[in-house]
Structures are given as C-alpha cells and as structure tokens.
Amino acid sequence: MPPSSTNQPVPAVVTGVQLMQGIGHAPAKGFWADAWSSVLKRPGAVAGLCWITVVAFFAIFSPVLASGHPIMLTTPEGRTTWPMLAALTAVDWYLLAVGLSVPAAYFAGPAAGRAARIRWLLGGLVVAGISVVIASLLRGSLDSRTPPAWLLPTRNSEVGGLMVGGAVAVLVGGVFAALPFASKLVRRLTAVVFAVVVAAGAVHLGWDRPSIERFDYVRQEAAGAKASYSVVPFSPSQRFSELSRVAPGTQLGPSQNLPAEHPAHDRSFVLGTDAFGADVLSQMLHACRLSISIGLVSTGIALLIGVTLGAIMGYFGGWVDLLLYRVVEIFMAVPVLFLLIVAAAVLPPELRTTYTMMAIIGCFTWTGMARFTRAEFLKLRNQDFVQSARSVGLPLRSVLFKHMLPNGVAPVLVDTSFAIASAITVEAVLSYLNLGPIDQASWGKLLASAVSSEGEFKWWLAVFPGIAIFLTVLSYNLVGEALRDAIDPKLKKARV
Amino acid sequence: MTTYLLRRLLLMIPTLIGITFLVFMIVASAPGGIGAAVLAQAGGAMTANSGVAQQRAYLEDRYGLSDPVIFQYFRWLGRISPVKLGSQAQQLPSGEVIRTPRPIPQPPLATWYSQGLPTLPKVEAAAIKDLSEEDRVRMYRRLERQYIEGRFNTVARITEFRSQLTVYARERGLEAGVNPDGTPIVEFFQNLQPDRSSTEWVVLEAKGKAVLEAYTAGLAAQAELAGFFDQRPFEGYGVALLPGVLSIAWPDFGTAFSSGRPVMDLIPPAMATTLTLNLVAIPIIYMVAIPSGILAAVRRGSLFDVGIGSVYIALYSFPVVLAGVLAIGFLANQQYLGWFPVAGLHANEASQMRFLPAYGEGGQWERGWLVDMLWHMGLPVMCLVYTGFAVLSKQTRAAMLENFNADYVRTAKAKGVSNKDVIFKHVFRNSLIPLITIFVTVFPGMLAGSVVVERIFTIPGMGSLMIEAINNRDFEVILANTVMIAVVNLVALLVADILYALADPRVAYS
C-alpha cells in the first residue's frame, strides 16, 4: 500500500480507506497524556485546578502570610529579632522548601530534562517530608509527660534538631533507596542527600519553638518597640477573649482600648472572629494546609490499603476473596461517618493531632478503592497477558504491580479525586462536631461557631468558611468528573 | 427466589458479627480501654462512693475490664445477641436486666499469707415467697451494692498488695520480677517462698491479709446475691427454649449512664425519628432525580443536560454541614427570614394539637399535628435530599446512555417499536437495575448525613443520640447505637437485594 501522505490537506470527507492511510485523524499521545489534555479542555476542571493551586499556595505559605508574630521586631534599645521566623515549625520550614524548590526546578533549566528533574526532586522531598513528620512527632513526645529517655539529651542541645532530623532522614532515605523504583544509584544518593539536608535543616530551625505560643507584642509596641507584620497580622491560635464573634471589619484598637496612635489600633479583623476571639481570615488561610494534607495523606493511605487489598482479592479469588470481601462488606455496612465519629471520640484529646486524624480517615475510607481494584483485577486475571506473565514464571509482585496494576488502575485514580473531596467533607463534619484535630485550624471548626448556643447566627462564620469548603470540594469533583469522562471508553465517541 | 433471599439473610449474620467486632474493637482499643475515659473524667481518683466508681464497677461487672479485650468483646456479644446461652437472665420491674453475679477476682500469691483460700460459702436462701415486688427490688439492690462493694474492695486491696509486692521485690533485689512500668509479675513469685526477714515483708503480709479479708467478704456477698438470684425472684428475661441452656430474648444493650435508663428504651424512639426523616427523603429523591436523569439522557448534550449536570455537581459538592448551618441561620432564624422553625420535630404544644389542620374556636387557623410535623421536617429533609439528587440523577443518565447503545435496543427498533416505547419499555427498565444498586451507597450516606442534620436542627434521632453519648462518654449507648445503625443499613441492603432480584431476572432465576 502506498505510504500515508501526511502533507496533503485534509479532505472534507474521508473514506474508510483513507482512514487506514492515516488521513483524517489526529495521532494519539498516550493514554494518560490524552486523558489529561481532555481534562484541560473542560473549563470547569481548569477552574477547579486553579482553585486547588490557590489552596495549595496558601497551604504552603500560610504561616508566613498570616502570623500574629511580627516579621521583624526592633526593641526600643535597638535589638532586632525575627519572631515570625522563630515561631515556624519544622513542618512549616519543610513546606517552604517544597514551595520554593519545585517551581525553581520546573522553570530553571532546559525543558528536556524537566520530567526527570522533577521526579528525583519529588523523591527527595517525599523522603524529607516523612522524616520531618517523624522528627516532629519525636519532638512532640519530648514535650509530653513521659519523654522517651534516649531522646532527652537532644532537648537542650544546640544541634539537637540537626542531629535528630539528619538521623531520621538518613534512616528513611536508606529505606527508600533500597526500594526498586528509583532508577539510578547516583540519582538515589543525590535525592537522599537532598532529603537529609532539607529535613535536618527544617527540623533544626523548628526545634526551639515553644510548644505554647505567646503574643504580647501589643504591650511591647505600646512601650515603643517597632514591629512589621505580615499581610494578615493574626495567628489562628491568637485569641482575644473579649472579641468573641465580632463582625468583619472590626478594628482591634477600639475594642482593646488602645490609644489612636498605637500602631496596632487600625489592625482589623477582615472577616471577623470566631467564638474564641481568633481571627477568621488567618484561620481560613491556615486551614488550607489541613485540607490539602487530608486530601493527600488520607487518600494516599486509603489508596494504599484499598488497592493492595483489592489486588489480592481480585487476583486470588476463591476463598481469599470470599473472606476479605466480607471485611469490605463490614466496613460498608456501617456508615463511615459513624465509625469515624466513634474512633475520633475514643481518642483522648492529646492524641487528636492532624496526623492521627488523617490516618484514621484513611483507614476507614478505603473500601471504594478496594472494590474498584478488585473488579478490575477479576477482569484482568483471565486476560492473556496475565496468563503469559505467569506462565513465564514472573514473581507474584511483578505480575501484580508491574503488569496488572497499570492496566487496572484507571477507575481507581478517577475515584481518587472524588475520595479527596469526600475526605475534606468528612473532616469538616468531624471538626464541626468538635472531633477534629485539636492543634490545627479548620474550616469546619469555624462553622461550629456560627450558631451559638442561644441560637444567634453570625453569618460570617458560616459564609466564608462555607465558601472555602464548597469551592474546594467542587474543584475536586469537577476534576474527577472531567477525568472520568476522559477515561471512560463508553462515553467517548458516538458509535459509527 | 426464596433460596436467594435465604442466602442473603444467612450472609447477613457473619457480617453483623463482624460489625460488632469492628465497633467494639474501635471503642475498646482506645488507650486504656473502655474504663479509661471514665477514669480520665474523675482524674484518676477511685473512691468507692463516687458515681465514677459505680460506673467503673458496672463496667467491670459487665465486661471484666482486667481481662483481655477479646473476652470483653465476647461478653458484650453475648449480652447483645438475641440467642443466649447459659442460665436465663432476669428482669427487674424497671426493665433492667440482671444476671447471676460473676466471681470475685482471686487474691494473688494466696499461699504466702494464708493457709488456703476460702470457698464460696453456702448461704441460706432468704425466703422470698412472701416478699412484695418492691421489697424484692430493695433486697436485690442491697445485695447488689454489697456485692459491688465487696468486689471493689477486693480489687482495691489486690492493687495495694501488688504495689507493695513491687516494693518488696525491689528491696529484695528481685528486679526480674518487676515489669519496666513498675507492676509486679505475679507468676515470677509463685514458686518462691516469702522472705520473712525482710522489712517489707511485714507490710506485705498485712496487705495480703487485708486482701483475704476483702475477698472473704466479697465471696460472702457473692454467695448471698447468687443465692437470691437462683431463687428467681423476678421474671425471666426473654423466652427459655431449653431451661438453663438456651433462651432467646431481646438484646441487652445495658444502661445509659447519663440517664440511668436502659438503652433499649432510648433507641426505638430515636430510630423511629431518624427512619421517618430518611424514609420521607427517599421517595423525594427518586421522584426528582429519575425524571431529570431520563430527560438529560434523552436530550444528551442539550442545554438542559449540561445545565442540570452543572447544578447537580454544585449540589453534590455542597456539604450537608454547610447547608444545614446556612439553612438554620438564614431560613429558620428570626434574624433573617424565619420561615421555618428552629428546632425539633414538633412545636411545644404539639401534643395538644389536633391531627389535621382545621379552624378552631374563635376562627383561628390551627396547623394541626401533621402539618406541624411536616413544617418542622421541611428543612432537615431538604438538607438530606439534595445530595441524593445528584448521585441518582447522574446514575440514571449514565445507565440510560449505556443502554441506548445496547444491542437489544437495536433489535427493538428493528422490530418497529416506537422511540418512546424504546426509551420507557426497554431502556428504562434495564436502567432500573443500577438504580437499585446505587441505593446501596446512597442510604448509608443519608444515615450519616442524619447525624449532622439532627445535630444542627436539634432533632432527637439516632444521630443526636450518638453525639450526646459521645459527649457523655456513654459507651453502652455508643456501641448500641452503632450496631443498630448497622442493622438498619443491613435491612436496607436486604430490601435493595430483594428489589434487585425482582428487577433483574438473571439474578433470581439462575
């Protein structure tokens, strides 16, 4: 047959023969690339992605953008301190490193090696992130009533943070470097080194942060100190007990009886305050972090559990499937919210941190993904490529994860977006019921202040956090819808 | 068909047992187990006369807090199971269920300070024939209090003995017999002889003797109570199928701490309220969602389809929490619109209302009980239904679109069936099947939404029962509530299975 003539103009009508020659239809780029470009064609999904980017931006930069600690404080004697930076935790520093390094790696340097660069950067960042979380937990345990004895020496040491952060990062990095998916040894080592640097630095910088914040800058300013604040000059944990549930735009000065020339006089609560007197806007900005991390971490855990169990059920079938599916049914029989409420309620308050909440949500919401994966694997296991992989003698984990999983993962990944949306909703409900994380600002917690016990309704406590929750959930749902339409073959084209 | 139903029913039982296991493990795996929160509330102090101690004794009796969690689970399972093994429980006139008393915990290392352990004494049965019911209850309460005190004292003395044992062990240099957290390993000392020359021994022996004293008293109390119980002074609980071996009775969910009432009194009215809300919501959802889904499918790509799809996504993304708060803030509150009532399911004077609306004396318009309840249900039901619209409508549309391309539609058209008949007789009938399966996921979502809605609108249903129980740390209610919700869900799933079998002949006749 003659070669396809690609430089001819496309005719208005093509015959089947011409289609065979390659005239008249655009070449495909690859399954996920095609799906992604379909997603990007839909305005709703694009808008959703923009909003999610905005939320992610605030999640990373909120401690810098909204802080009750001034960026720079100069005492009347001339001593300059940097309270805001001192108040940043290890996780804050880590996220700042992420927020700055990822765009830098994306834009700096040639476009050709971009994907590979981002890949090893992300590898290093994941290792650093896990190390920072572990190190923060260790640091937290130092402040508890029964600190572990082997950690005590680091408490008062100057390089305590550096050592702990570095040590944990080396351990975690070692584990990751041993895993099979990082490609080259050099890249692995570079990623680990990068991770160690980031983790140790973050932990060190956040090591000496006092566990309870104090805000007495107003008094210092009255005594003549000069302070420059960030965009939103309040922290979520900064409570003005007399200013409970004040309306948006209320100024700080009059209610605190400050003289008019006091620099803090004109500071206003742009979106009002909640029942504890804490600024709503700063809480909303800090709550972005919770919504992103709930999305990533909880759904990540649920994905891990769900896909693994689903793969095992689908692949083995038989009585393995029978037994494990009963477990899935049990989880499906009780509404997840009930289980979560009970689980959250039995946790003593000091254990209700963000991390435990994320873990709990992840541990209870995996059933949907397990069912999808199981259905896909049940279908796939009879297909020829699986049979041939097995007959060649490939080990089980290779058959499952290298061959079957990439083919069966599409519906689960579509479900991921919806799972993130529902995780955010669930977290909002838990926070509303006062069962959410204690140490973290949350949109749901703000909602809880909206209707007081006397029945008084303050609209700003419902409308602003409500808009934030609604837009975030809507964004994930829109992206999920677009992804599903892009992947589902039945809805793709009209049948010819 | 009947075999199919039977199979589904039988499969429900292991699922139910699994649910009870899951729920119990979640609650009991809290640090410290079930009794921990009770202790936490009282700051760790344990005095025999405080309400906390009573709670703890109650829990100890019911579950055996010192036993492994799995035993606690089986004890609880035995109580809530309708099929009961062993001798039959009895029921007080107040409704409380009582059982034969459990044994007092044995003193450890009894050989060290006594010749032998006393055995359960024989007690003369108090004549109960001539006693009135009130007197019997009073007698039971007295004996019960005695028994609880005896048990409590024994446990307290044993604890003291054990801490003294640690001191003794440290003084004797027997570090191997002490756990890192300071508790002694009793088994370590079983085969040793006490070193009577130690200074700590005197104290230890005295404490041991105190244990013995408490134990004896406790045994006596147990024997008296058991003797009283065995005469069966009260009515038996449930129906004895094989006396002494097997009986069936209502599940015994225990007593709620906060109110003192049996949990079985609290649950049915709460369940009725929640079910009313949900059962009213379901037809509304179906009546709105199915036509809109069909229309969107038939007019695929049109303005209606795209528009209604967008509206539904927005609705689906709107959390129930937010909708409820906004509704109650703007629509119910007097500050703003005040169209709807703020709280509860009935107005305060509802019990005096007539059922139907009418004109009363003096020409006044009376709402009537029915309209009043519907008016109160308006906002809560509205908050429950709108999420369901989105899910069901999308599913209907997707199912119809999928079936449009089916081969049998082509066959039907080739036979000459009109387009309208193709849609309604062929496509829609096949689309019913996924609609029924989607019910399986919608219903638990609605039950969960009830929690929030009931809390916001102060409706006394299962959801608010749950929240209250959590705030009061009322574990019995928490456990019972979760199990009952699961049962409701399972029944709903069974109904869905039946409907599914009716709709799809491939299922029933295969």
Added chain:
Amino acid sequence: MTTLAAANTPSAPNGSVAAPASRKVHKSLDEKKPLLRVQDLAVSFDNRGGPRIQAVDGVRMTIYPRQTLAVVGESGCGKSVTAMSTLHLVPRPPGRFDRGRILFQSDAGERDLVTLSEPEIRSLRGNEIAMIFQEPMTSLNPVYTIGDQIIEAILLHQKVSFSEAQQIAVQSMREVGIPNPEQRLKAYPHQFSGGMRQRVMIAMALACQPKLLLADEPTTALDVTIQAQILELLREIQRQRQMGIMLITHALGVVAENADVVCVMYAGRVVEYANVFDLFDRPMHPYTRGLLASIPKTREKIDRLVTIREVVDNDAEFRKLPGAEQGVRPWWPWHQPPADLAARPEPAGDYFLQEVRPNHWVGVWRTKAVADHESRPPDLDYRISDDPSRGGVAGRV
C-alpha cells in the same frame, strides 16, 4: 475449490421444522419483479473533530423474492451500514443519506425507503422487512420473557388479540425448531443457549412473515454445527415463504453454501457482483481473486499461505479483465486513477459497476471506454433451486 453442498436437499436440523403457517400476512409477491433495489446508495458519518467518514459510496444491488444475496467483505467495508440504512437503523445525527434510492416492493406498491418518514419506516420494520443481528447473547432484552418480546413484535403490526398473538408466537417458535414452545414463552433469554437464542431472534423476526430478511452475520458468534443448523433453517423458511434474504457475512464458506448471488464490497463500493457459481469459478476482480486464493486448502500441501495483498499488489492482476486492452481497469482505492479517466463531476463519478460479462459485474474505473459503453445496473434473477443445471427443480419446490 469449495464444494457446494446440494443446497436444496433439506438436512434435518435439531428441531424439526414444522409445516408452513397457513395464514398469509402480506400480499403475494410477483417473483419476476425485484423485491429490493439499492441504487447508488451513499451514507456518510459525522466524525467529531475530523472530516466526515464515507461509509457507503455508490452501492447498487438487487434482491428478488426467494433469492439469497450474500454481501461479502472485510470489517469496515460498509456492508452492515447498507443493510441498516434500509431500515433507517443508522442513527441520523451522525449518519446521513448522501444520495441514492432504495426501492422496495411493499404492500402499498414500490416505495423509496430513503424518503420514508419515521412512522412509515416503523410500519415496515419487523413487518415487511426484518433484520437479525450478530450477537444473540446481547440482542435480546434480558429483563423480558421471550414470549413478551415476540408478542411485542406481533402486536405492533397485526391486529390480533393477545391470545391470538400468543398462538402466533408459539407457531413461530415451532417453525424455527424450538422445542416446547408453550412453556418456553415464559422463559428469559439467559435461560437459552446461544443457538437457541438465535432461533428466538429468527422467530421474532419472522413472526409477521416479512418479505425481506436482512441477516447481519447471523452465525458468526455461533459454533460451526449450530451455524449449519441456523443456515439450513433460513433456507427452509425461504423456500416456504418466498422470502428474500440479504445475508451479510465475511465467511466465504457460508457464501458458497447458502448464497444465490454474491456482492463483494470493499471500502464502501461494490467490486464484484455475480451469481455464486460464476464468482467462484471465474472471479474477475483481483480482490475477489485474492479472497478466494487466501482460503487455506486442506487437500493441497503448500509451503506458505497466499495473502490477499499478494494478489492486489500485483499490477498484472489488474490487466486480466475482459476489455483490458480498451482501458477497462478494476477499481482499486490504493491505485492512482488511470490516465484516461472520464470521471463525472458528481461524487463517486470515478467509479462504475460495469457488466463485463453477461450477468457478471465488476467495479471499474470510469475510463473513457467504460463511459462510452455504460452497462445496466446489477440485476440478477438467479436462484440455485430454479437452475436445472445445478440439480435444482425448475419452478417452486
């Protein structure tokens, strides 16, 4: 060469075929007049994000009563679209009739099916023209009994009561060889095997005694023994009822056993049209020759199989046609048009279905030689059972 089993000896299928129905639903047909004439049919489809796809581009065929026309070709050559366009089963937002006529001898006289409105074509569907499809598994509605589905077809077109319709359904099922038809009325499709389901489809299609049956690969999804039974059944019913059959298939063995006239299609056009013996004995178009040559022969020992491509890639094959020295060339889309092309300006003006031998048409380029001597369109009133030289009995059986 494939052997042609004596297509007119009734071999007993699994369920015995009962006596023909005594009622007549439609008017008797004049066997001399064509039942269906497809004249220059063209159908194209809208392709979102690309140019329109021309699925059928100038197809001509004729079917006579009691004749089986086999339409042969590879996937995508447009044979199903041709059949489905007859009944307007092609969805007509993406699809479109570009031009052409489909003339059918209905009870109300000869009508052009292309121009009919929706209610008019609906009155013909299942009634005078019936269609059966490839997948019996999915072609029956799973939630209704087969009785319901057959009776639905009957009640749509015949004014009978429900119980009469039931009897007709039972009779129809008996005719296709379904045992215990009265009980089976209440059965669901999933309770039947594949072959039985196809019989149900046929019963449903034939309940109103259509004049024309369009069979779109009716046996491709069935195994070989069932295949033989179903085709035998169709032949038997055709014999009893004067029914015309358009049999769409890609299996040449089926064609050899069952067809009277064969129409070979490629890329939306007809490349060869002849009676079955002429086609197999003397194929004219290189594509047909390639098709026939590529059938593996079990009695010869060969080193490699012949492919179609070998034949159509060979330019010499295209000069073997009678009239080649005058410039008559078989049409082939992969070739450049010959130098003396005298194409007409309208669509498909570069192609013509020319009768190169008596009763044997070949799709050729419309060169000057062809343009000057355009032949009649394909019209073959040939039936094996009528042909005395092939062992058939002249006249009706």
